[in-house]
């Protein structure tokens with residue numbers, strides 16, 4: 001076990017990639033705060049799975065875009081586990097809308113969850129980590145931190161910003177022994193995209209762009225996160241690991 005007796009917060013961990021990350025970190029011995037916004041029953045299911053496998057977890061409701069709710073997450077880690085070693089900023093939203101029709105409300109909600117919430121939850125967590133001598137912040141970004149995506153401009157802007165957030169925080173926090181890194185998935189089948197990926201023509205077009213010739217599953221994302229959470233990555237900060245089956249290699 002690589003994370004024995006450590007404590008972690010995973011945002012948006014009731015389903016999708018976040019749920020797989022929460023379970024994988026628990027398997028490595030970490031106590032996990034399983035954050036959810038609306039998927040309470042699913043988050044409790046993740047906690048049950050972790051406990052049945054011999055791990056330790058607690059489900060905590062908080063909307064990461066509401067800065068006043070962040071304290072609840074940090075307090076839960078400290079109350080339940082007595083510490084906070086790792087924050088995984090996984091919660092994210094996207095919507096499909098051409099740039100010319102995107103509303104200020106859509107922009108605000110996307111940036112509030114995907115970027116502002118990450119920034120200020122990281123600040124709160126880093127203050128605790130700093131006083132304990134160090135920690136890890138891992139941001140779940142996207143290949144769209146690098147390449148734009150038509151009809152999802154606000155999402156791509158938020159992930160591009162998350163790439164710079166990762167580097168900027170890494171720069172400032174390295175002297176406090178807090179490493180800040182990102183994992184950027186490619187096409188991973190989850191609720192976020194299952195509707196569009198079930199369309200055969202779109203699926204085929206996407207597959208043609210992925211050198212590994214398959215879509216990713218949530219389990220494909222966990223290895224990079226465990227590595228960045230563990231002592232094996234002690235000298236890694238400001239980095240982004242792309243988990244995309246080579247998608248970014250094929251631009252034409």
Ligand code: NAP
Nearest residue numbers: 012016017036037038039063064091092142188190191192
């Ligand atoms: P998903 O299945 O749609 O799940 C989204 C998660 O984010 C849910 O757990 C949801 O929690 C949580 N969330 C949304 N708004 C929240 C808020 N305001 N506060 C707290 N939690 C909130 O998406 P996913 O595919 O697992 O995506 C997870 C991350 O990976 C996202 O950051 C996404 O951008 C990134 N990503 C995904 C892909 C992909 O292909 N799937 C590719 C690249 C990057 P509730 O259900 O409780 O609201």
